[in-house]
């Protein structure tokens with residue numbers, strides 16, 4: 698009988714990361730001079746998220762997120778800011794698509810480099826919570842698409 702190798706419990710690890718970001722959200726301080734910002738609401742859960750960003754040299758120079766709602770939506774917003782801070786715009790867009798695939802499709806390569814974002818992968822099993830997790834990302838997607846358009850952006854999951 699071979700020695701049992703402990704298998705990391707990804708669900709527990711994920712929960713720990715999610716709660717940490719929910720309790721101590723990163724990059725929450727509003728930007729003094731945001732170039733773009735967007736707001737998202739998820740009426741089914743009551744989540745609200747605002748994402749602000751400024752750009753320089755083709756990169757996300759500064760990003761901040763504020764909001765209220767469930768732990769999944771708020772942790773996802775916090776994780777988002779860490780994931781795209783300083784990234785090239787194309788990278789940020791690619792991360793957004795990869796993360797969406799992680800939560801909505803089975804085809805995501807397990808080696809996709811999502812870092813702590815992978816903590817939210819367990820959410821894919823709960824379609825109602827997927828909306829919570831994707832809310833800040835939908836706002837980010839709109840901001841990246843329309844960053845030359847200074848109109849206020851409002852995103853709703855409904």
Ligand code: ZN
Pocket residue numbers: 739742743744766767768769770829
């Ligand atoms: Zn929610």
